[in-house]
Amino acid sequence: MKKAVILVSGGLDSATALAIAKAEGYECYALSFDYGQRHRFELEAAKKVAAQARVEECKTIHLSLNEIGGSALTDDSIDVPETPTEGIPVTYVPARNTIFLSLALGWAEVLDAEAIFIGVNAVDYSGYPDCRPEYIDAFQAMAALATKAGVEGKPVTIKTPLINMTKAEIIQTGTKLGVDYAQTVSCYAADDQGYACGKCDSCRLRKAGFEAAELPDPTRYQ
């Protein structure tokens, strides 16, 4: 059976990416990161999402990105904005998707997995550079040269099924596939019970997505 590593954050997008990987017939290996993020409840959500999807294995890698800092998500001295900002916001974590994909690449090679799924989106998103299709293409080209699997003619494919969907389309797709979005947490500043702030960029995108999808929003707001 073909295998895939799925990056599962506990949020809405990655839960949908996981459901799509299952629907495409992959044996799924969920990978999460305890990287010192402010919104730590998402790790609990990630475990629930992976369990609901009955993944083959669920792994959490510990990684002290707060030693590097430089983002509102990893540095307590930088506040999460409650209103939209110009340009790339302070919630951008330097090189985060590259770091996460690199670790997924290592695990994929050990598992002999043929794909990595990542729930990036370049439509209803925060403007992060490492969510764009040209970045994903460049990562895949690099990965083919980086690994023993690539050199031996079995390069991994980076799958981004959500990249061109609107948030509403993502929610509609996941709902059809049986994703329980009540278990997901998207908020950048969720409290330790997983209640969302309703104000941050991620909350705004999520809320607008449920409205546009004309589906009830199961988010638990503070």
Next chain:
Amino acid sequence: MKKAVILVSGGLDSATALAIAKAEGYECYALSFDYGQRHRFELEAAKKVAAQARVEECKTIHLSLNEIGGSALTDDSIDVPETPTEGIPVTYVPARNTIFLSLALGWAEVLDAEAIFIGVNAVDYSGYPDCRPEYIDAFQAMAALATKAGVEGKPVTIKTPLINMTKAEIIQTGTKLGVDYAQTVSCYAADDQGYACGKCDSCRLRKAGFEAAELPDPTRYQ
């Protein structure tokens, strides 16, 4: 002053790369990884090498690569070979340089550093795919698309000053720059006092390098 992040493993090559970065006038930030490696003494060596070079800052990121395994360096159930093997050896750590460069990329962006130095070598090396020039070029192209710095027209440069040198040339270059190779540990199976096995691939390359350079080998063998 221009800044650079230098990947410092405690080995001969990265100590030389650090000395070259200093000689080129960079303010140097040394980055090491505690990744569950078998040869843990190299972390002590990395600290000594960084201190001798009087770096601006020396950071060690903790990262549980042994959770992924798949290499003689991160999985105790796989022995380090004592004789040369065909193809890419079992000491290859899946995606290791990609993971290390990704984390260096994150720190470089926070520091506003313009370069990352990595002591990879594609002449006297173990045949790892992530030491080849085409891999480094692909990583740099990906990094320019991955980061806020890249999008804003200040992409980081991946500098590989050793990539086309023989081991003897590396040793001669470092010796001229004042590197104290007695402080470096290259062995994949060094004991907890840093004594080298003298048999593994890394020991063989190092020993032959000092011989070819016609310089005394300060390595402490078991």
